[in-house]
Amino acid sequence: QQQVKQSPQSLIVQKGGISIINCAYENTAFDYFPWYQQFPGKGPALLIAIRPDVSEKKEGRFTISFNKSAKQFSLHIMDSQPGDSATYFCAASNTGNQFYFGTGTSLTVIP
Amino acid sequence: EAGVAQSPRYKIIEKRQSVAFWCNPISGHATLYWYQQILGQGPKLLIQFQNNGVVDDSQLPKDRFSAERLKGVDSTLKIQPAKLEDSAVYLCASSLITDTQYFGPGTRLTVL
Numbered sequence: 001q002q003q004v005k006q007s008p009q010s011l012i013v014q015k016g017g018i019s020i021i022n023c024a025y026e027n028t029a030f031d032y033f034p035w036y037q038q039f040p041g042k043g044p045a046l047l048i049a050i051r052p053d054v055s056e057k058k059e060g061r062f063t064i065s066f067n068k069s070a071k072q073f074s075l076h077i078m079d080s081q082p083g084d085s086a087t088y089f090c091a092a093s094n095t096g097n098q099f100y101f102g103t104g105t106s107l108t109v110i111p
Numbered sequence: 112e113a114g115v116a117q118s119p120r121y122k123i124i125e126k127r128q129s130v131a132f133w134c135n136p137i138s139g140h141a142t143l144y145w146y147q148q149i150l151g152q153g154p155k156l157l158i159q160f161q162n163n164g165v166v167d168d169s170q171l172p173k174d175r176f177s178a179e180r181l182k183g184v185d186s187t188l189k190i191q192p193a194k195l196e197d198s199a200v201y202l203c204a205s206s207l208i209t210d211t212q213y214f215g216p217g218t219r220l221t222v223l
Contacts (some may be wrong), residue, residue: 006153032210043115043202043214044154089153096210097167099144101153 003027004092006102012093013109019077021105023090026071030092035064035075038087038104047088048075113137115215117203123221129191132218136184136205142166145178145211146190146202154202160186193222 005024013019023033031052036044050057050064050073057064063076077084090102116135118129124130136143141162146154157176159166162183171178175194180186190197200219 004153034210034212036214039214043204043216045214046211047209050146059203091153093210096142096208097159097208099156099212101155103153104151 002103003100004090004102006090006105008105009103010106013080013107015080015082015109015111017080017109019075019080019084019107019109020088021073021075021088023074023092023102024051024070025092025100027092027094028071029094031044031095032093033064033066033073034091034093035062036089036091036101038089039102044089076086077107080107082111085109115203115205115213117201117215117218119218120175120216121219121221123223124193126195126222127192129179129189130193130220131189132201132220134188134203134215136186136203137207137213140205140207140213141183142206142208143180143186144204144206145186145202148200148202148217150199157188178196190220192218195222198222 018048034049035047039046048059048062061078066073088105093099143160145157148154157171158168158178160180178188200217202217204214208210
């Protein structure tokens with residue numbers, strides 16, 4: 001049973017465009033929703049995270065939008081750059097335990 | 112601040128052999144996680160330690176996988192005997208408090 005469903009599997013965006021990755025979850029006990037960025041041969045690195053008490057969180061070019069009623073959250077990358085080309089994972093956890101990751105989105109930003 | 116260290120970085124073994132991975136978390140981090148990441152998939156949590164104790168090992172295949180964290184610092188993950196489907200990257204992560212995890216570079220295991 002996939003606890004966190006992520007889409008799309010791959011994404012190609014022009015430089016300067018907006019990249020949008022979506023995730024959905026089922027367990028209403030989840031209270032922490034991070035996004036990770038992973039480059040080939042490296043471990044995932046925390047990009048940005050949100051808790052369900054807010055609907056949006058922005059850090060630089062990265063924004064998480066959170067819809068508690070729909071049990072969905074998304075990552076928006078504004079002004080996408082070639083250096084953003086990586087695999088992105090959403091995740092969810094319950095009070096810092098039982099982390100579940102999505103299946104990943106491979107982002108390619110074309111110069 | 113030094114990151115999470117893992118060794119070896121790569122390991123190739125025959126099926127039915129045993130293998131062990133080592134992780135040294137960031138100093139002071141009480142929580143340590145082991146994940147399995149199969150090619151093209153997201154990491155799957157195998158086991159979570161809080162200091163010396165196991166918080167969650169519900170997805171650890173206990174008939175062949177074992178893990179320990181001695182003195183609440185370093186940790187080892189062992190597979191015995193290995194199967195072909197164990198081929199994956201094994202990631203270790205640590206956190207000061209639960210939530211913000213810092214991942215190591217991983218160990219890529221190939222089982223032939």
